[in-house]
Amino acid sequence: MLPAVNEVTRVTSIGGGPIGGGWAAHFLARGYDVTLYLHDKDETPAFMAILETAWKSLTDLGLSSGASLDRLKIVTNLNEAVEGAEFIQESAPENLGMKQTLYKKLGQIVPPDIVIGSSTSGLMMTDIQAGCATPERTVIGHPFNPPYLLPLVEIVGGKKTAAEAVLWAEEFYKIAGKVPLVMKKEIPGFVATRLQEALWREALHMVANGEATPEDIDIALINGPAPRMAVQGQCMAFHVACGAGGMATNLDQFGPALKLPWTRLEAPELTKELRDRMVDGCNKIAGDRGFEEMAAKRDRQIVAVLRAIRDTA
Amino acid sequence: MLPAVNEVTRVTSIGGGPIGGGWAAHFLARGYDVTLYLHDKDETPAFMAILETAWKSLTDLGLSSGASLDRLKIVTNLNEAVEGAEFIQESAPENLGMKQTLYKKLGQIVPPDIVIGSSTSGLMMTDIQAGCATPERTVIGHPFNPPYLLPLVEIVGGKKTAAEAVLWAEEFYKIAGKVPLVMKKEIPGFVATRLQEALWREALHMVANGEATPEDIDIALINGPAPRMAVQGQCMAFHVACGAGGMATNLDQFGPALKLPWTRLEAPELTKELRDRMVDGCNKIAGDRGFEEMAAKRDRQIVAVLRAIRDTA
Structure with missing residues (x-):
């Protein structure tokens, strides 16, 4: 036992x-x-x-x-x-x-x-x-x-x-x-390493093609998506950014962008099943919180993170 | 003018x-x-x-x-x-x-x-x-x-x-x-969106395959790579994690892992030129700071970020 x-x-x-x-x-x-x-x-x-x-x-x-x-x-x-x-x-x-x-x-x-x-x-x-x-x-x-x-x-x-x-x-x-x-x-690779590895390989592609330097990559992350990702994750970041429509609006409206060459990684087919899994998953995380409440919390937390980084720079 | x-x-x-x-x-x-x-x-x-x-x-x-x-x-x-x-x-x-x-x-x-x-x-x-x-x-x-x-x-x-x-x-x-x-x-997609999009598409693949839920994705990011990425970026995170050998050790030692199926995104060929660009780029960012100094700063900043997130939760 x-x-x-x-x-x-x-x-x-x-x-x-x-x-x-x-x-x-x-x-x-x-x-x-x-x-x-x-x-x-x-x-x-x-x-x-x-x-x-x-x-x-x-x-x-x-x-x-x-x-x-x-x-x-x-x-x-x-x-x-x-x-x-x-x-x-x-x-x-x-x-x-x-x-x-x-x-x-x-x-x-x-x-x-x-x-x-x-x-x-x-x-x-x-x-x-x-x-x-x-x-x-x-x-x-x-x-x-x-x-x-x-x-x-x-x-x-x-x-x-x-x-x-x-x-x-x-x-x-x-x-x-x-x-x-x-x-x-x-x-x-489990979950977190797979996410990180996809990002890392795209970074290597950009450096290999002369599209960005390692310095560019890190500046982009530190000042762009990373502070938000640290407080919200990527699924909820998109869910909350789309207002009341949430992830459903994101996928229904920006779904076609998954076909665009915005990374070397081809996206999966956006089936009805995948769409619903994403939408249901985000709704479950949100619970009864409205998007204004979640956006306000995101902002409070990003402010705190940015101040924390600044104060320890 | x-x-x-x-x-x-x-x-x-x-x-x-x-x-x-x-x-x-x-x-x-x-x-x-x-x-x-x-x-x-x-x-x-x-x-x-x-x-x-x-x-x-x-x-x-x-x-x-x-x-x-x-x-x-x-x-x-x-x-x-x-x-x-x-x-x-x-x-x-x-x-x-x-x-x-x-x-x-x-x-x-x-x-x-x-x-x-x-x-x-x-x-x-x-x-x-x-x-x-x-x-x-x-x-x-x-x-x-x-x-x-x-x-x-x-x-x-x-x-x-x-x-x-x-x-x-x-x-x-x-x-x-x-x-x-x-x-x-x-x-x-410019630089930051390309990085985020690679991560996002890998997330969609995992949800599509039943390997993770949207909740899993966000838990993994928030508690794993994101707080570190917010203070260090991914290039310097790897550079500093490899001690005195830095990015050179990372690529020379873990380069073969780029062939492993740790994400759906295939990595570029790790040519001598790409290796050197990554190494030189990280050394340039580091300047005359040693890895202990950078690791200590990383830790101080992650502590501050984690506290900031906790205090605004």
Whole structure:
């Protein structure tokens, strides 16, 4: 039986790079006992630098009661690292063979009722868990860099993952102060990276064609869509920008623009079904809020974001 | 001869919708005399609602000295609207025929040394200016919605636009409190919309395939890449995330991932030339700042952005 999510006090972070180290910092800030596994003792100074940087920001955002750097233990023995852990966050290098070997070992030494989450940004859990004898408790738990600041964790199981492990991870990450997003399907890149990657590849196309420099790309993002995207997301940004008609107006009116060469990425066919999914989805997010209310909140939040950026420039 | 950019005191905004109305609010907040042209007097209440909403945010961000709503004049006669204007921002509906007719008329009634900027998000100035007798002073000046908050203005001329008009627009928008981005080429969608559109189309693909809901898309953006993109842009985000190796490490190490199906958009070939352009571009932005300094600033700014969003939630 999986441990009660709200009674977890001890987690293990495997890996001391920006991701594994960042996770350790996050869990410490949320008041957990954290065991950090380093492959080599020589990685300690680099990890400590990450932790020190992260701790400043975490303190600024507000530590949980009981949070303390004294609750960190660093070990280089894997058996010792997982001992007593009630959750394991794995952030080993992005190499499938290496991860498969690691999960085979973890499958043997970690009790089968302990969930293991992988930080992988590109590999599929179905592949990672292939050689693991107890794959049912292994899930993807993909953070965004820096993992101690950005709240998102994308969660999805592999073919052999039990549904209850996915549910457990969702509840646990939420209690641990993250914003979990359980994916509908196991797709390469998950949701957030796919969105970012589409944008990134279009940026590379523009630089390759001499249409923009890296500086142009970043100026355009920072001063254009990004501050709004940070408070509203792209779906609700379009929904609210179209007034009372919302996403329905957006798609019915600007749908034909999906055929225009405004990016190298060809859009999907705008079927009635896709249109309705978008409209229903945005209406669901909006609930009973009118567009004026949402636009006013968007503006208040963009003002706050712009001031925050300006005041820390 | 074009007027001196720093002596402009009177601008005309054509169109009273969210874009034209938003521009009027912006110019008023920056201390200009503003004449707003409405196609129909009945559009006045909708415009006043936009102005009222915008003015709250603009006041919060800080008005320029002399800024006053008393300096607004609303007219429905185009000849009267452009009288005495030292700059014209055109935000008529996104219809090429309509814009061509408008620019033909503007070409006749606006003195030839007055620059006209178009807010169009999808049309090309070469097409818009086709029937204009004085096309050399017509440029694209594309804002991001809401135009009174997001600083970006993308600038590019058409085939018949004079280089000095593009330069003038860049200088004028800068003085008027915007962040101008002069484009290298006239491409459909300009820079920022192309980036946003690639992301948007990938989002539609995911919704069409049942991989994510609109809610998932927005949760992923708001809690993942967007707050970081608002402070760093995507190029510098990758540059700084790769430590001392920067963009060179990113491309040399993760270049092969550009072949992975992490989005429906196929990446360009990662030639030596493209690699060097990305690396040189990021090094230029970084100047003599080390990656630790830039990472620390990124974190401070993300903390401020997250707090700003939380405090206005």
